[in-house]
Amino acid sequence: MITIYHNPRCSKSRQTLQLLEEKGETIEIVKYLETTPSKTELKNILELLDMTPIELVRKGEAIWKEEFKGKSFSDDELIEIMLENPKLIERPIVIKGTKAVIGRPPEKVLDIL
Template sequence: MIKIYHNNRCSKSRCGLELLENSGKDYEIVKYLEDVPTKTELKNIIKLLGIKPIELVRKNEAVWKTEFKNKDLTDDLIIEAMVNNPKLIERPIVINGNKAVIGRPTEKILEII
């Protein structure tokens, strides 16, 4: 089943969810700010996306700028930062089986559904 890591306050995330709704396919919504992914789950998502952890970070978030920017962080420390501050996680993330995309632009979701 398709899974979307969603934040309803984000317009891009809402667009991604609308695309899934219109697709007619079954999907599951993970409100990741409430149901925060574990370190293991985030590592798996990053692996499916085929990116480095830093590429999943929202670098314009205030907490990133005040707590982490310009620090020499390992991949594990970056993942821990996202687990402890889930609003740092880029969104929406859509997973379908062993494929995943960050839905920016929204049309990227079409590549895996």
């Protein structure tokens, strides 16, 4: 089973999902803007990705530039910021077992299949 944290409005997310479907994978789709992961889930995702919270933040988003850019935050504060503003979570995130990857470019998901 593969889990994809998906934003249907994002072309890279749609392309990644299509690639997974073409590979015949069983997919659980989490529309994370509607169903935000819990703090524990987000910490687990970061661990699977082997990333720090700041590496998972979409720094090009207007909300980041307007409210957070140039300020210092602890990892826990960044996790809270992402949970309160899920648009800031990089996408798409694909998880299979103990492996995870961000589908940018979409072909990166092939690394965990």
